[in-house]
Amino acid sequence: MLIEFGIGLLAVAAVPYLLFGVLYAWHRxxxxxxxxxxxxxxxSIVLPTYNEAAIVERKLADIAALDYPVEKLELVVVDASDDRTPDLVESYFDDGEGPTVRVIRETDRKGLAIALNEGYAAAxxxxxxxxxxxxxxxxxxxxxxxxxxxxxxVGGVTGRTGEVLGGSEVESDYRGMQTHIQTLESHLDSTFIFHGPFSAFRxxxxxxxxxxxxxxxxELALRVRRNGHRVVFDPAVRYAEAAHSGFRQRRTQKDxxxxxxxxxxxxxADALGRHGRYGRAVLPFNWxxxxxxxxxAAAGLTVLTVGAFASFGLAGVALPLALAAFVAVGSRDALGPFQPFYALFDTQVSLLHAALALQFTAADGQWEPEAELREAFD
Incomplete structure (x- = not known):
């Protein structure tokens, strides 16, 4: 009985994937x-920075290489660093060949959201x-x-990860699936997730x-959609970012x-059921x-494990051991054609851990540079 109940819970947890599959097959x-x-x-390109001296010039070179009229570009940097980052930004385009540059120096570090609000207001x-x-x-x-x-x-546009730096097949597989989901969402109405490497708004x-x-x-994309404009995902807008594959390493970044x-x-939550297909289809799917x-999924695996022990005694340990092996091999990008299933499992772990963390820890909007990930850009 417990085993059947656990399988039933897992089947219900699979409903979002089945819904997506049916809609995707229908719409293509x-x-x-x-x-x-x-x-x-x-x-106006808004760039928040915090102790980025090791990489900021590389980012400025990235901006300078954009195929766009430089006279139509403005760079707004909101900086809270205690290193040389703002000085490097201010001197980088001294030859006059780059965009107009404005640096907002925060006297105190206030958090990413506040920094962005300041940058957007200055643009x-x-x-x-x-x-x-x-x-x-x-x-x-x-x-x-x-x-x-x-x-x-159209009030907002985001893009996709064209390349995952650092060789993380786990993240690459997940981003591939995410591309399909966001493409479908945008064709239905608007997408829910906007991405930090590239988000554009009127x-x-x-x-x-x-x-x-x-x-x-x-959040900004959702507010723009609630105010009556579409916010869409365009897979032709590409960027690269780094990601971990290791199970423990991925928790900080993904959680x-x-x-x-x-x-x-x-x-x-009050947007559910409102704003056209965005509130009737896109948001419910993401919920x-x-x-x-x-x-x-967690309840289903727990009930299955208890049921396996109740039905098979010590032999029931095979189920948690199999799950541990799945995680160990998947974290090493070694599951071959089954690697996408691990990418989905890893995402579910992050979502469950995040839900618990929101209840029991303080989340203040601060962010810390990840030196290991930044080495992937070198």
Whole structure:
């Protein structure tokens, strides 16, 4: 009886994946949902920095390499460093060949969300693009993104991880699945998750995010959608970022993201059922995937384990041992064709851990540079 009940819980936890599979097979979406056309608005690039002296010049070179008219670019850097980061930024374009540069020096470190609110308020151009210091943008990222804004209904655009630096197949597999999900969401209406390496918004639609936000990009996108504009995912907008494969290493990086998304969904729960297909399909799917599913999966595995011991005695230890082996091999990117299943399992672990952390720990919106990940850019 316990074994059947556990299997039933796992089956219910699989509902979001089944729903996605059916919708994807029915719709078969690809590319941006927008009929794109060349468009060159003025752009403010907002870059939050904290002790980035080792990598900031590489990021500035990345910005300088963008295929976009430099006279239409403005760089706004919001800095809370106690190293040479702001000085390096201010001197980098001394030859006059780069964009206009504005550095906002925070006297106290206030957190990422507050820094971004300051940067967005200081930006003066038509479109605001937020990017992270520890990411690389494809040279055509701006052009591809701006081509979506030719549609006046589009208020925000995000892109995809074209390359996962550091050799993490776990993250690469997950991002591949995420690309399919976000493409479908955007063709239905709008996507839920916006990504730190590249998020673009019309400046006149930008509103402040919560000071303690851990998902600032997605929160701003959700607010823009609630105010009547679409926020879409365009897979032609590409960037690179680094990621861990190891189970323990991934927890800090991935769990923090999960905490932010769970907090955002629960704080904005009143959007469910509203705002067209966004509230009737996209948000419910993310609720099932991020909030309901992990608890059902954990409960199902627990009941299965108890049932295995009750039915088979010590032989029931085979189930937890098999799960431990699955994690050990998956963390080493060695599951071959089954590696995507581990990527999904790893994501569910993060979501469950994040839900618990939100209940029992303080999440204040501060972020710390990860030196090991940044070495992947060298």
């Amino acid at each position: 979406p690809s590319g941006s949902p927008i009929e794109k056309a060349p468009y060159e608005p003025t752009v 003066t151009n038509e479109i605001i693009v937020k990017t992270d210091c520890d990411s690389k943008l494809a040279p055509d990222a701006l052009r591809e993104a701006m081509a979506n804004f030719v549609d006046p209904e 400046r006149d639609l930008v509103v402040p995010v919560d000071a303690d936000s851990l998902a600032d990009d997605s 923090r993201r999960a905490m932010g998304l769970i907090r955002l969904l629960t704080r904005q 099932l995937f991020m909030i309901v599913g992990p608890w059902l």
